[in-house]
Amino acid sequence: MISQQLVDLSRLQFAVTALYHFLFVPLTIGMVWILLIMESVYVMTGNVIWKDMTRFWGKLFGINFALGVTTGITLEFQFGTNWAYYSHYVGDIFGAPLALEGLMAFFLESTFIGLFFFGWNRLSRTQHLMVTALLAIGTNLSALWILIANGWMQNPVGAEFNYQTMRMEMTNFWAVVFNPDAQAKFVHTVSAGYVTGAMFVLSISSWYLLKKRDVEFAKRSFRVAAAFGLASALSVIVLGDESGYTVGEAQQTKMAALEAMWETKPAPAPFTVVASINEAAQKNDWEIEIPWLMGLIGTRSISKEIPGIYEIKAKNRERIMQGMVAVTALEALRANRNDSVAKQAFERHKADLGFGLLLKKYVTDVNQATPEIIDKAVNDTVPRVTPMFWAFRIMVGLGFAMLALFALAFWSTLKTAIQQKPWLLKWSLWMLPAPWLSCELGWFVAEYGRQPWTIYGVLPTHLSVSTLSVNSLYGSLAGFIGFYTVLLVVEMVLMIKFVRLGPGSLGTGRYQREAAPQNPVTAHA
Numbered sequence: 001m002i003s004q005q006l007v008d009l010s011r012l013q014f015a016v017t018a019l020y021h022f023l024f025v026p027l028t029i030g031m032v033w034i035l036l037i038m039e040s041v042y043v044m045t046g047n048v049i050w051k052d053m054t055r056f057w058g059k060l061f062g063i064n065f066a067l068g069v070t071t072g073i074t075l076e077f078q079f080g081t082n083w084a085y086y087s088h089y090v091g092d093i094f095g096a097p098l099a100l101e102g103l104m105a106f107f108l109e110s111t112f113i114g115l116f117f118f119g120w121n122r123l124s125r126t127q128h129l130m131v132t133a134l135l136a137i138g139t140n141l142s143a144l145w146i147l148i149a150n151g152w153m154q155n156p157v158g159a160e161f162n163y164q165t166m167r168m169e170m171t172n173f174w175a176v177v178f179n180p181d182a183q184a185k186f187v188h189t190v191s192a193g194y195v196t197g198a199m200f201v202l203s204i205s206s207w208y209l210l211k212k213r214d215v216e217f218a219k220r221s222f223r224v225a226a227a228f229g230l231a232s233a234l235s236v237i238v239l240g241d242e243s244g245y246t247v248g249e250a251q252q253t254k255m256a257a258l259e260a261m262w263e264t265k266p267a268p269a270p271f272t273v274v275a276s277i278n279e280a281a282q283k284n285d286w287e288i289e290i291p292w293l294m295g296l297i298g299t300r301s302i303s304k305e306i307p308g309i310y311e312i313k314a315k316n317r318e319r320i321m322q323g324m325v326a327v328t329a330l331e332a333l334r335a336n337r338n339d340s341v342a343k344q345a346f347e348r349h350k351a352d353l354g355f356g357l358l359l360k361k362y363v364t365d366v367n368q369a370t371p372e373i374i375d376k377a378v379n380d381t382v383p384r385v386t387p388m389f390w391a392f393r394i395m396v397g398l399g400f401a402m403l404a405l406f407a408l409a410f411w412s413t414l415k416t417a418i419q420q421k422p423w424l425l426k427w428s429l430w431m432l433p434a435p436w437l438s439c440e441l442g443w444f445v446a447e448y449g450r451q452p453w454t455i456y457g458v459l460p461t462h463l464s465v466s467t468l469s470v471n472s473l474y475g476s477l478a479g480f481i482g483f484y485t486v487l488l489v490v491e492m493v494l495m496i497k498f499v500r501l502g503p504g505s506l507g508t509g510r511y512q513r514e515a516a517p518q519n520p521v522t523a524h525a
Contacts, residue, residue: 002462004361009473010082010465013480015447017074019440020484024068024491026439029143029190030197030232031061032136037224039132043125052510053221054132056503057201058116060495065113067491071484082473086454086464090168093159093176094149101145108138143193144186151182154446155250156455161353163333163346168458181250184243185446191235192442195402196435198229202409203432204499206425209418214511217503222418226409233403240399241297248298248306251456253316253381254449255298256309257388260284264308268295274393277386282309309382316355316381320374323356324366325349354458355381361462380452388449395441398434405431 035054042050076098079087087094112135119128152159158175159168170176202225208218248255255261260277261269262284271293276285298306307315326349332342346353358377359366369377405427412418418425450456454464498505504513 002465002467003470004462005470006468006473007462007465009470009477010468011461013082013473013477014075014078016477017071017078017480017484018443018447020480020488021068021071021075022439022443023436023488024064024071025143026193026196026435027064027200028061028068029139029193030195031057031064031200032132032139032197033194034197034201034224034228035061036129036132036136037228038221039129043129049217049220049510052503052506052508053217053224055120055506056217057221059498059505060200062113062117063491063494063498065109067487069110070487074480082466082468083454083464084466086459088167089459089464090159090455093152093156093168093170096170096173097145097149097152097176101142101149104141104145109135109142112138140190143190147186147189148177148179148182150446151179151185152176153455154185154450155179155181155246156458161350161458163330163343163350164337166334168455181246184239184246188236188239188243189442191232191239192435192439194232195229195236196439198225198232198406199402199432199435201225202229202406202428206428207499208502210422210425210429212419213513214503215419217511219413219418222409223413226406226413229402229406230410233399233406236399237403240396244297245300251449252307253309253312254383254388255306256312257383257385257449258392258445259294259306260287260385260389261294261306261308262310264305264311267299267305268292268302269298269306270294271297272389275389277389279385309385313378313382317374317378319352319355320358320377322349323352323354324359324369325356326353327356327359327366354453354455354460357463358452358460361460383449383451388445391441391445391448395438395445398438398441402431402434402438 035058038050038057039054041047042054079094112131115123115131116128116135119131123131156168157179158170158172160171161167162169176182201221205218205222205225208214209222244255247258259269259272260275261272262282268291270289270291272284273288273290275287278285292302295302295304295306326346329342329346329349330353332339333346336342355377356366358380359369359373361380362373362376363369408424409418409428412421412424452461453459454461501513503511
């Protein structure tokens with residue numbers, strides 16, 4: 001059996017690298033569309049300030065893009081180094097969207113980001129705008145294929161286990177692509193990225209306005225960010241509701257943990273706003289609820305129940321018992337592929353194979369599992385409730401706070417001079433970290449809430465890891481943390497440097513903190 005320390009360290013290493021990577025991804029996804037909006041206005045109006053806005057915010061986008069690519073490459077290598085059995089078991093399905101991401105999106109992004117930066121004086125206005133549009137499309141295609149892969153891990157459709165190859169094999173590519181979980185995750189995640197890009201531009205523009213620097217430049221940037229951010233924040237909330245519905249359909253365990261719903265409640269279930277969670281006693285000491293709301297979100301009806309943790313554990317116990325039969329039959333088939341009795345038993349119970357494999361964490365032969373071991377496996381099927389419950393509520397709270405900010409910011413651009421509302425500008429500045437915190441919490445809820453599975457209901461996490469030494473994992477984990485921290489510091493230093501320089505870093509002679517250009521014709525082109 002694999003040691004639990006090895007499993008925990010492998011999970012921790014992937015979590016650390018993924019969390020670092022996801023510091024850069026949302027800003028890349030969001031800022032590229034803001035650049036497209038700004039450049040579109042420039043092409044339509046010919047007003048050079050919009051070109052300057054595209055170039056300046058493009059510099060910050062480029063710094064972030066480079067760090068996002070650097071940290072993302074490591075993640076894909078980890079599937080082979082740290083999660084070798086996972087890669088073997090589901091590589092036929094999981095590898096396809098990853099390959100498409102590399103072939104279609106990564107090369108598209110890499111090509112057009114070069115043209116974006118070096119094509120200003122070589123391409124016409126319309127041609128350069130098309131480059132920016134293709135860069136935006138490539139960035140979103142990259143996210144699409146990654147989230148199709150991740151969505152399949154959450155809801156493994158279009159695939160079937162083959163006992164002859166001992167692997168999952170794809171049976172329907174389009175079912176994988178149009179997986180409801182994948183589509184809901186994609187639109188929700190990219191909308192969160194749009195909010196991140198909008199908040200970044202809004203916050204920095206607010207700082208310029210508070211400092212009374214490059215006011216016209218900052219006012220236009222603020223206005224674009226406020227409008228784009230308002231639309232994006234509304235999309236995140238609406239699409240988050242859709243994502244909640246797909247979770248309720250495919251991952252009832254995650255839904256129950258998010259709601260700290262220990263017992264099945266009459267339909268439509270209430271939404272628990274806050275609660276005092278007592279995990280030892282498996283109950284809430286007290287809770288504040290909104291009637292009906294969770295039932296409407298999770299089931300889209302007023303008559304369908306959302307099962308509680310007790311009911312889910314009872315169902316999972318039965319699936320583990322059925323899974324024991326499937327594991328036993330599979331082992332018999334490995335010894336003799338022509339064993340017709342074992343084949344019939346496996347076909348009857350193969351839907352519960354993953355649940356039987358949960359016992360492998362504790363015993364080599366599942367038939368030796370005692371009632372106590374089965375109880376442990378049943379308890380493993382539900383993640384810890386407290387971190388899920390509060391991570392989700394902090395994320396949602398931040399989402400509504402950002403929606404309120406974008407709404408007020410947008411309204412202020414229509415009614416009064418923005419600089420006359422310093423309290424709004426300060427609020428915008430202090431909210432800068434909010435979208436990153438929300439994105440990281442969303443990632444945590446999605447991935448931690450899937451435990452104990454790498455592939456939900458199919459492959460337990462403890463069977464997915466490579467055979468590595470604990471010391472090598474400690475060493476590589478320390479190396480990743482150190483290297484990624486250096487990269488994060490480099491990004492922060494570069495970002496702060498160019499933010500402080502402001503549009504004056506363009507060298508056009510039109511902004512503060514810069515000398516007049518030596519060649520005015522070139523500078524104003």
